Amino acid sequence: MAKLTYKDAGLDLDVYNQAMKRLPGLMEKTNTPRVMKLPQGFAGLFSLDYSSPLMRRNYEDPVLISCTDGVGTKLKVATMMDKHDTVGIDLVAMSVNDAICCGAEPLFFLDYVAMDKDNPPLLEQIVSGITDGCVQANSALLGGETAIMPDLYAPGEYDLAGFCVGVASKKNIIDGKKIVKGDVAIGIASSGLHSNGFSLVRKIVFEAAGLKVSDYVEELGKTVGEALLTPTKIYVKPIRKLLDNDALAPSIHGLAHITGGGLQENVDRIIPEGLKAVFQEGSWPVPVLFNWLQRLGEVEDSEMARVFNRGLGMVVIADPGFVDAIRDSLKESGCENWIVGKIE
Helix, strand or coil: CCCCCCHHHCCCHHHHHHHHHCCHHHHHCCCCCCEECCCCCCCCEECCCCCCCCCCCCCCCEEEEEEEEECCCHHHHHHHHCCCCHHHHHHHHHHHHHHHHHCCEEEEEEEEEEECCCCHHHHHHHHHHHHHHHHHCCCEEEEEEEEECCCCCCCCCEEEEEEEEEEEEHHHCCCCCCCCCCCEEEEEECCCCCCCCHHHHHHHHHHHCCCCCCCEECCCCEEHHHHHCCCCCCCHHHHHHHHCCCCCHHHEEEEEECCCCHHHHHHHCCCCCCCCEEECCCCCCCCHHHHHHHHHHCCCHHHHHHHCCCCEEEEEEECHHHHHHHHHHHHHCCCCEEEEEEEC
16 A cells, blocks of 8 residues: 555645745735734734834723624635635624724734635635735734645635634723614615625525526626625724714714624614614615515515615614714715614
């Protein structure tokens, strides 16, 4: 019997090393002054505050805030398109958008990529997207792990997971406890489907309707694949701009990231007992993509509302006296927004 090697088992360490050499340059694009160099180390180091007095955050009773998430079956669409750079943005977005709902400043991000075999160009595409997402989130890509598992994943398949760590002064944590009757709900536009509901989307589009990712849809003004792969909007910078404004920050009583469960369920998570969020249907324009999917799959209104964001990716619950100023700030940050409901 011939002597077996790791390569015979499906893992070529030489190719793996080639893949790893492509990543440091991408990661360095996300570095902030708080990233501490540790060449060839077993972990990433990050200083909680800046050494420069000019840039110091001076956290009072700092609390670390952590989130983890994946991209889900949207990865199937990326594989069908053979386009893998945007799902990295999705990966970052799903965690950092959760973190800022607590008032966090996202500090750094870690990724986990699992593949069936070493594929340096594919890995580079994925991590370039993660890098883009980290830049949008003002977060450092501090490290990650690439796992090659040929017997666990089918050829060409891969999976992603991401981990975000943020910080907030204890007194500035947003947990919804300040929400009161009369507060106003401001909905911020999503960029599309984001990263939720893709098991239903794929069933509607590819099974029921028999469409291909390359099919052009006049109603959408783009191909099926282009519409479905639009990356998740990252809300870190516009929300941090609000929270860093001493005049506006106290008026923000709650933040909700609209993901699986839809608008009602995600906002309800932060509403104190005895109160309820009431939304006005028609107060924001539902993007044509959602109407197209609903018609194509003959999906009930209630199912659409529970599975998809329907055009709203983030909701701010705020004191009514500051709504105009908050909306103006969001507009300046390039975020379309609408008054979509109130607290009763």
